[in-house]
Amino acid sequence: MPMKKLLLAFLICTLPLTVLGTESRRGFIETYEAQPATGEEAAPPVLEEMETEGMDEETPPFMDDDDLSFLDEEDDVIEVYDPLETFNRGMFWFNDKAYFYAIKPVAKGWRWLAPEPLQLGIRNFFSNLRAPIRFVNAALQGKFRDSGYELTRFGVNTTLGIGGLFDPAKVHFGIDRKIEDTGQTLARYGVSPGPYLVLPFLGPSNFRDGIGLLGDFYFSLVPVLFENTAYWIAISGDVVNFLSIDKDTYEGIKKDSLDPYLFLRDAYSQYRMNLILN
Amino acid sequence: MLKQLLLTLVAGFTLAFTMWSHAGSTPTDDVRTSVNAILEILQNEQLDKEGKREQMSTIINKRFDFRAMSQRTLATNWKKTTDEEKQQFVALFSQLIENSYVGKIESYTNEKVDYPGEKIKGRKAVVETLIITSSADIPVNYKVYQKGDQWLVYDVIIEGVSLISNYRSSYQEIMKKEGFDGLLAKMQAKIDELASTPS
Numbered sequence: 001m002p003m004k005k006l007l008l009a010f011l012i013c014t015l016p017l018t019v020l021g022t023e024s025r026r027g028f029i030e031t032y033e034a035q036p037a038t039g040e041e042a043a044p045p046v047l048e049e050m051e052t053e054g055m056d057e058e059t060p061p062f063m064d065d066d067d068l069s070f071l072d073e074e075d076d077v078i079e080v081y082d083p084l085e086t087f088n089r090g091m092f093w094f095n096d097k098a099y100f101y102a103i104k105p106v107a108k109g110w111r112w113l114a115p116e117p118l119q120l121g122i123r124n125f126f127s128n129l130r131a132p133i134r135f136v137n138a139a140l141q142g143k144f145r146d147s148g149y150e151l152t153r154f155g156v157n158t159t160l161g162i163g164g165l166f167d168p169a170k171v172h173f174g175i176d177r178k179i180e181d182t183g184q185t186l187a188r189y190g191v192s193p194g195p196y197l198v199l200p201f202l203g204p205s206n207f208r209d210g211i212g213l214l215g216d217f218y219f220s221l222v223p224v225l226f227e228n229t230a231y232w233i234a235i236s237g238d239v240v241n242f243l244s245i246d247k248d249t250y251e252g253i254k255k256d257s258l259d260p261y262l263f264l265r266d267a268y269s270q271y272r273m274n275l276i277l278n
Numbered sequence: 279m280l281k282q283l284l285l286t287l288v289a290g291f292t293l294a295f296t297m298w299s300h301a302g303s304t305p306t307d308d309v310r311t312s313v314n315a316i317l318e319i320l321q322n323e324q325l326d327k328e329g330k331r332e333q334m335s336t337i338i339n340k341r342f343d344f345r346a347m348s349q350r351t352l353a354t355n356w357k358k359t360t361d362e363e364k365q366q367f368v369a370l371f372s373q374l375i376e377n378s379y380v381g382k383i384e385s386y387t388n389e390k391v392d393y394p395g396e397k398i399k400g401r402k403a404v405v406e407t408l409i410i411t412s413s414a415d416i417p418v419n420y421k422v423y424q425k426g427d428q429w430l431v432y433d434v435i436i437e438g439v440s441l442i443s444n445y446r447s448s449y450q451e452i453m454k455k456e457g458f459d460g461l462l463a464k465m466q467a468k469i470d471e472l473a474s475t476p477s
Contacts, residue, residue, distance in 0.1 A: 068346050071402065071423060071432055078443070120413060176415075245413045247385040255472070256378040258464050262448035267439045274438025 078269045082196040091198040092261050098201060099250060107243035119245050121165040126238045127177065128157050128164025129221040136219050137180040141188045149175050179275055182219070183212025187276045196265055204268035305403035305422045306396045308429040312341040313391055313407065316383060334380055342379075343430040344372035346423070350432065351446045355453065363458065370465040375441070377472055379434060386411060403429060 082088065111119070131154040138147035153169040160168045169175045186208050187193070194207030205213075217223065226234040257263035319325065319333045348368045349356045359367070392408040401424040409416040421433035421440075433442040452461050 068349055071346060071350060078447075080447070116412065123413075252378075252381050252385075256374070256381060256468075257448065258452060258461075258468055259448055262451050263444060266444050266447040270439045270443060271437060278438075 078266065078273060080196050080265050080269050081193070082265065084195050084197065088196060088198040088265075089261055091200060092264075094200060095198065095203055096254075103240065104243065107240045110240055111244035114241075114244065116245075119241055122237070122241045123245060124157070124161070124167050125164045126222065126234075126241075128154065128161070129225065130216070130219075131157075132221060133182070133216045133219040134178065134180045137182055137185045137215075138178070140185045141180070143180070146178050146180065149178070150180075153177065181209075181212055182215030183209035183272070184276050185215070186212055187272075193269070193272070196269070204264050206269075206272075209272065303427070303429070304396065305398060305405045305420075305429040306393050308341070309405040309407065309420050309422065309431070310393060312337055317391065320384065331380060334383075335376060338376050338379065339372075341431050342372075342375070343423075343425070343432050344368055344375065346430070346432040347371065347375060347442055350442050351449055353446060353450070355450070355458070359458065363462075366462060367465075370462065370469060371445075373469050374465060375445075377469075378441070382436065386416075404435075405429075 131150055135147055135150040135154065138144075138150055152173075153175055156169040156173065156175075157164050157167055160166075170177070191208050193209070197205050197207055197210055199205050199210065202213075222234055222238075223231055253263055253267075254260045315337045316334055319330050319337075322330070325333065345368050348364070348371045351371065352359070352367065356364070386409050390410045392410060394406045394408055396403055396405045403422050403424075405420045405422060407418045407420065409418055417437060419435040420431050421435065422429040422431050424430075433440055435441070449461055452464060456464070
């Protein structure tokens with residue numbers, strides 16, 4: 001299968017880069033996790049004087065600059081390593097055009113055509129097929145309870161949920177899905193994100209998470225159920241259906257930010273970091 | 279007769295309890311009050327879009343500390359700017375934040391908001407909220423700090439992404455390339471663009 005060969009080639013090409021960054025990454029995660037504890041002790045709680053000052057109408061507007069420094073301790077700015085910015089911006093431009101001229105019009109058509117329950121059913125169906133990704137990766141990260149939940153969810157939703165179209169595990173049993181994937185597992189084992197990477201059609205990623213996609217592909221049931229052409233139709237359908245539910249997130253980002261590329265680059269890194277730590 | 283007496287007593291206790299709990303409002307109380315007010319405006323069918331935005335703006339301005347947000351966004355560059363530049367930045371930045379926040383909230387008009395918890399550390403706190411929609415639950419956390427008898431928002435974290443960290447890294451990148459004046463010009467241009475293209 002050419003897809004697998006392509007992914008394998010990608011893996012081999014990027015392995016050295018990822019391994020190189022491993023050491024520094026480990027240190028980063030440790031300091032990041034250790035932060036809340038130290039931050040708590042260092043936070044100066046008393047600020048009685050400032051309040052009376054603040055009440056005074058005569059105080060110039062920017063007098064109490066330093067008083068807010070206590071907010072800064074929990075700062076967790078992630079510097080994104082992006083040596084391939086030129087390439088990435090090109091890919092970003094490509095994805096932007098593909099989104100607005102090809103994918104989104106179809107998604108809008110589907111949004112108009114299909115009733116919401118059907119859209120949600122399809123999304124649940126694909127999410128259920130990817131349950132093994134979450135099951136395996138939760139286990140690999142030692143989160144055996146989450147792993148068990150995921151197994152339960154898969155059993156319940158495949159049977160009671162009619163092949164995963166519904167989510168009775170969440171609705172009736174209160175067991176919610178927890179996003180776990182191979183990229184997060186690699187991070188848990190100390191693999192650095194490596195350079196930021198914008199993938200064609202898939203959007204923001206990095207070398208580590210790109211390799212993670214290979215693992216996700218192997219654990220997913222989507223390629224088991226759909227082969228060759230059917231596979232591509234299935235994953236395109238999944239994306240279009242997903243975007244028909246989505247409330248135009250990308251449009252909002254594009255409208256609001258001074259530089260959508262930078263906004264997404266940072267948002268992706270923060271989002272991933274949050275998933276990895278949870 | 280007995281029933282009435284009982285009801286009066288219950289009412290009295292409730293009132294006393296409410297007043298007592300209001301004496302020192304918790305971070306969640308403050309955030310909830312503002313969020314509820316915003317949801318009410320969004321659901322008010324007598325208001326047009328402009329009217330809604332105007333009323334929401336008043337509430338957001340009371341709850342959001344735009345100066346603290348600006349300071350955190352500019353980080354070390356804050357000290358390097360003059361008072362006039364600071365004022366200019368805060369004015370532009372508050373419009374952008376407000377616009378972005380309102381834009382996000384607007385798309386969740388008829389949804390329910392849950393308050394799963396809050397974490398208080400001294401004068402700082404995080405109020406967790408969960409917007410429950412038919413298609414997904416979106417976690418939106420508010421970072422607040424105590425100023426006087428109020429808890430003011432200094433960051434909003436949507437699905438693990440901090441608005442302020444996000445702005446900070448993009449703005450710093452822009453400042454590196456185009457300087458502080460370049461950043462202000464870009465912000466002004468964005469505001470003009472948003473004003474000229476009503477969604």
